[in-house]
Every structure is written in C-alpha cells, then in structure tokens.
C-alpha cells in the first residue's frame with residue numbers, strides 16, 4: 001500500500017516533469033521560428049531596398065542604347081541640331097505610350113527601331129526622360145508591352 005502511494009507520487013512527479021519539458025520545448029521551438037521568420041523578413045526588406053535604389057540610379061543600360069541608336073541624330077547631350085529635334089523638355093516624352101510607339105514604329109523622319117525589346121525600350125525611355133534636366137518619370141517593360149498591344 002505504502003509502496004503504491006509512493007509509486008503514484010513518483011509517477012505524478014515524473015509526468016509533471018515531462019509536461020514541463022514539453023512546454024519548454026514548445027516555447028523554444030516557437031521562439032526559434034519567430035526569430036527565423038523575423039530575420040527572413042529583415043533580409044527581404046533589405047533586398048528590395050537595394051533593388052529599388054539600383055533601379056532609381058542606374059540608367060546605364062538605357063544610356064548605352066541611346067549612344068548606339070539615337071545619339072547620331074539627337075546628339076550626345078540630347079540637344080539635337082539644325083536637322084534633328086532636341087529631346088530636352090521634348091513634348092513627346094510627356095506621353096509615354098506615344099513615345100514607345102514612335103521608337104518601335106518610327107514617325108515621319110524618325111526611323112523605327114523594331115528590334116529593341118520591351119525592356120530595352122523601357123531602359124531607353126527612362127534614360128532620356130531623366131537626363132539633361134528632363135524629369136518625365138519612368139516606365140516598366142510591362143507598360144511598354146501594354147502600350148504596344
């Protein structure tokens with residue numbers, strides 16, 4: 001009888017300890033996940049921040065295309081000459097869709113550039129829209145695609 005009571009107490013203690021262990025394990029696991037997901041979020045945030053910065057300051061791809069395809073007429077500083085119009089504060093640039101179409105299909109004495117990809121056209125427009133004092137905002141490759149539909 002005495003033995004059985006003792007045994008029960010010991011067993012109860014043992015169970016309690018097990019439950020305590022289990023609770024601690026659950027808490028530790030939960031905290032672990034919480035910390036990991038916090039860090040992932042932080043990393044993600046940092047990544048997007050870096051990407052947006054790159055996008056805002058990097059017009060090098062558009063600049064290169066401009067120098068290869070457009071500079072011969074519109075000149076290095078975008079100022080044009082007696083024959084070809086200046087792109088400084090150019091009216092067309094206010095209308096992104098019309099600009100996309102003019103580059104892709106040409107207009108009057110300006111030749112078409114059918115081989116440029118949507119991304120190249122976007123890069124190009126972003127460069128000329130934000131150079132030489134121009135400030136006409138930006139366009140994405142997806143918006144170029146839509147303009148050409």
Ligand code: HEC
Pocket residue numbers: 066069070071072073074083084085086087090091092093099103107108109110111113124128
């Ligand atoms: C062979 C010469 C030539 C080349 C190369 C050329 N353009 Fe043009 N561009 C013109 C002429 C001419 C016009 C005026 C067209 C018109 O409205 O009659 C013009 C007009 C423009 C305008 C409108 C200017 C305004 O006053 O609103 C933009 C923007 C423009 N070009 C961008 C480009 C871009 C970007 C490229 C390179 C992909 C390019 N052009 C290549 C000759 C050229």
